[in-house]
Amino acid sequence: MTTCFRAPMASSIPCSSSSSASSLRRRTFKTLCAVNSRNTxxxxxxxxxxxxxxxxxxxxxxxxxxxxxxxxxxxxxxxxxxxxxxxxxxxxxxxxxxxxxxxxxxxxxxPPPDLPSLLLHGRIVYIGMPLVPAVTELVVAELMYLQWMDPKEPIYLYINSTGTTRDDGETVGMETEGFAIYDAMMQLKNEIHTVAVGAAIGQACLLLAAGSKGKRFMMPHAKAMIQQPRVPSSGLMPASDALIRAKEVITNRDILVNLLAKHTGNSVETVANVMKRPFYMDSTRAKAFGVIDKILWRGQEKIMADAAPPEEWDKNAGIKVLDAI
Structure with missing residues (x-):
């Protein structure tokens, strides 16, 4: 004979045994979770x-x-x-x-810096364009910045410019552009070394001659030239306005003559006479006329060492040169 056992109903479980049933269900659930975890x-x-x-x-x-x-x-x-x-x-x-x-x-x-910034870091100001307002603004700002950085260290001004005219003689800027840079140079406390590279014409020649005495240099094959200022194109300008502009050009010419006479050591009459027509000078003639003090002949007098050797530039700029491996 087969005997069947029937599980008691939940309602028939006494209240005292309900807690043990709950703990049994919890233990059974944890066991199933552990088995599932091992299987997964x-x-x-x-x-x-x-x-x-x-x-x-x-x-x-x-x-x-x-x-x-x-x-x-x-x-x-x-x-x-x-x-x-x-x-x-x-x-x-x-x-x-x-x-x-x-x-x-x-x-x-x-980002790598641009070339003018690298030169400025070595206290070098390079004028390589005609003296138009944008060039004047940059040069004057660089001169002021270098004095602010160190009012005792020299500033090296390299010049390759046709002044306020182009190479074909056409006027591209007012004479005041050159005078602005000149006045900035005169106001600086620093010693200014000027070097002519290529050409220094008109107002650029004045800047070359305005360097510190004994520190005005010129490359052997560079050219310097002084000439009278030119009247800008008048076009359909009224005659009275053209006369006013002509008088202003004559005034600028007289100022340029006086400044060149001051820095070259020549008389006003001598400078005025040579400026009647374009007066070109090579390095030897420029030295004789008083525009420069020394010619940068290679292997002669070691002028570059007087201007500033590369090692000194690196040292002043804070650049540490490593020995080659």
Whole structure:
């Protein structure tokens, strides 16, 4: 004969035994969770590229500790799966990358400076264009900046300019452009070394001659030239206005004659006579006329050492020269 046992109904369980039944259900649930966890630990993984460190790391974590991948909080601020890596800086924002990347460990990455800025860092001001307002603005600003940086160190002014005219003689700027740079030079506390490279014509020749005495130089094949200022094109200008402009040009001519006479050591009459027509001077003639003091002949007198050797420029600019390996 078969005997059947029927489980008692919940209503028939006494109140005293209800707590033991609840604890039994909790223990049974924990046992099932543990069994499921052991079963899910053996999740089959697809083959991954062994050279891919990201996927290899994920595969290793999934095989050993799958709960790190399965039990992720829904409100986590960490990007998916990045919290399983040892380093929290696996990825960086563009700003962090920009700050961390460098050419070497001592010099941060930045755009290379332009050539005038590099020359200015060596206290060199280069005039390589006609004296138009934009050039005057830059040169005067550089002179003022160099005096502010160090009022005792010399300033090196390299000149290759046709003054306020172009090479074909057409006027491109007012004579006041040259006078503005000249006045700025006279107001500086620094010693100014002027060097003619190529050509110094008209107002540019005045700037060459206005350097500190004994520190005015000229390259062997450079040219200097002084001439009378030119009247700008009048076009359809009324006759009275043209006369006013002509008088202003004559005034500028007289000022230029007086300044050249002052800096070259010649009389006003001598300068005025040679300026009646364009007066060209090579380096030897310019030295004889008093525009310059020395010619930068290669291998003669070592004038460049007097002006400033490259090592001194580097030292003053704070540049450290490393020995070649």
């Amino acid at each position: 630990a053996k999740i089959p993984m697809p083959p991954v590229n062994p050279k891919d460190p990201f996927l290899s790391k994920l595969a290793s974590v999934a095989a050993t500790s799958p709960e790190k991948l399965l039990n992720r909080p829904s409100n986590s601020d960490t990007p998916p799966f990045l919290d399983v890596f040892d380093s929290p800086k696996l990825m960086a924002t563009p700003a962090q990358v920009e700050r961390s990347v460098s050419y070497n460990e001592h010099r941060p990455r930045r």
